[in-house]
Amino acid sequence: MRHPQGSTTPDEPLVVRLRELRERTGLSLAALAARTPYSKSAWHRYLTGTQRPPRPAVVALTRLAGADPAPVVALWEAAGDPPAPAPPEQRGRPRSRWLPLSALALLGTAAAVAAAVTVAARPGTPVPAVQTLLTGPRCHAYSCQGELPVASVCARDAQTKSTVTDSGYDVRLRYSPACGTAWSEVRVRSPRAREVSVRAGQDRLSASYAADDSTGYSSPMLAVRSPRGVEACAEVGGQLACTGLDVEEVDEG
Template structure:
């Protein structure tokens, strides 16, 4: 069976290694999607070998698994299919299979450069291209359950409440651009933790093992304002909560 151009097959070393890394993380496809910029269906294609993953996806999975990305990237490079050299006797210049992508990248670079040039002029409005590249990937209810970093909602986040414990700090974070709120916990030493955010009866939480050095945020809730939202974290049997109109509390 002929595979799509640039794809991998399930028995290739890259696919085998990616599956091993995914197993090491213990994360589901949905969890991988929540913690990276790639969707659940995209991770399914990468891990089944029906589509070659982009380089940043390989790096992200290696990081989540706590593995050195260099050997995996070597497999990624080997799995690529560079265009074949042109025969000396062939007339004209054969069209490289990478040409459409190259043209697209050049066009994008030119558009961004033009936008930055316009932005540098006095009184010029914010360029649409810059907004497109840096804007959040969801808003309000479409952000529910997503993590703030993966959705770029953390970019404009504001701290609306904070409480400190001897072993960790808890913050209520709010993104005006996304219309969401979430809880963040920063531990002072490796410990398992559960991070939650609540608005009325609406509650979302996430648990992270002690050896997970990257997990620190709860999923996001869609809120009109951060007032009345409570952010909590439980670390080592200790609970601490904070928020606007919420009394900071801790219990053993």
């Protein structure tokens, strides 16, 4: 179930920071819509403070501006969602003791971990059962959209579905069955600035990395049902290379 997104005020630190990042990119609202999964009208609402942006949108804009997402995500988390007022017929009534679904999910996870620890403590029982519970993917499908594969643990079961090799770098289309996501990955053979992008239909996400960035090599993730029809690209030193699977192409690798 989707929760209503609260509105923000134009002078909030998050909105001010998002406007600064948009100015740094030099992109119009239409250009932002073309390079992210969010529409022109959605970006207008996010940047005017009339609607709270989703976390992946904040991360996508930050990366387009070549900035560190962590401080901006911290602003996003600090802004939070304002509490929704109770309907008139419920005001004054005692609060229910039912726990929200998120709390129940956490309790269920904690119980499962506790059970796994108990089982693992028995003689002859392997410990990796506990590690699997603790290190599984942190998102799935559209909750992963705009996230990076390593941070979300989606890279753990990633499969290379298609590859193109250039004299200075390799580009790979990567797919995570557990997360239901695909992304582009580039491996450069010498320090050079690079832009890595992934596209599926009208959805396109990209990330830019400076030459001295030795860790950034992947695009944000796109939520997809299959790696077929997804195109992975990288531009390095003014040269563009793309790879992908045609819709009718089957790859078991």
